Amino acid sequence: MRMYGYAVLSGRFHRLVFVGRSLGRQIYQADVDVLVCGALGRLQRPCRPKDRPTGLLVNKEGFMSWNDLRVGRYSQAQGEYLITFNTHDRAAFFNNYELACLFCQRIALNELQHQCTWLTWVLMPDHFHGLLRLDKAGADLSKVVGSLKGATAYVINQHLNRTGKVWQSSFHDRALRAEEDRIGIARYIVANPLRKDLVISVKDYPFWDSVYL
Numbered sequence: 597m598r599m600y601g602y603a604v605l606s607g608r609f610h611r612l613v614f615v616g617r618s619l620g621r622q623i624y625q626a627d628v629d630v631l632v633c634g635a636l637g638r639l640q641r642p643c644r645p646k647d648r649p650t651g652l653l654v655n656k657e658g659f660m661s662w663n664d665l666r667v668g669r670y671s672q673a674q675g676e677y678l679i680t681f682n683t684h685d686r687a688a689f690f691n692n693y694e695l696a697c698l699f700c701q702r703i704a705l706n707e708l709q710h711q712c713t714w715l716t717w718v719l720m721p722d723h724f725h726g727l728l729r730l731d732k733a734g735a736d737l738s739k740v741v742g743s744l745k746g747a748t749a750y751v752i753n754q755h756l757n758r759t760g761k762v763w764q765s766s767f768h769d770r771a772l773r774a775e776e777d778r779i780g781i782a783r784y785i786v787a788n789p790l791r792k793d794l795v796i797s798v799k800d801y802p803f804w805d806s807v808y809l
Contacts, residue, residue, distance in 0.1 A: 681764060
């Protein structure tokens with residue numbers, strides 16, 4: 597079974613042909629009806645016209661990275677994404693108040709460095725949830741999240757005088773549709789501490805923020 601991914605080259609959709617784990621150099625200009633997981637060769641989901649991204653970022657050779665194509669991940673200016681990532685082995689680093697503060701301090705720096713806005717977010721003891729907007733063309737979803745994870749891992753390890761992993765290597769993302777209720781999503785995100793019985797009111801939980809609430 598041939599495996600395909602997407603890229604936008606010269607403003608138009610192209611279908612990229614994969615052979616095993618290598619990106620083929622043969623490119624077809626065509627409408628693509630299905631999105632296929634490149635590494636596994638499984639049908640992932642139908643790709644209807646309204647689902648097709650309009651601003652995929654490509655590398656200097658004109659292609660997205662293998663990993664981003666494999667997971668169906670793309671970055672779009674003004675795109676909004678629900679992001680989740682977990683600590684390594686679900687270690688509860690952020691039960692420590694000082695470590696949680698160190699993480700939260702890095703969010704504003706992440707926004708400045710990568711032309712993005714964390715519209716809503718909550719830091720839990722062993723994971724992070726956020727609603728992220730990429731503000732400008734050139735902002736890259738994987739780089740934004742990777743930079744936040746890397747910067748916070750560094751300061752946490754430095755504070756604890758340790759080495760080793762802080763975060764799981766992967767993260768989960770879902771692109772929001774225009775019609776989805778942002779306020780409802782924001783309320784759901786910041787209510788995570790309530791659902792985990794960490795507090796009885798979100799007012800008592802310090803590690804969250806939202807432009808909507």
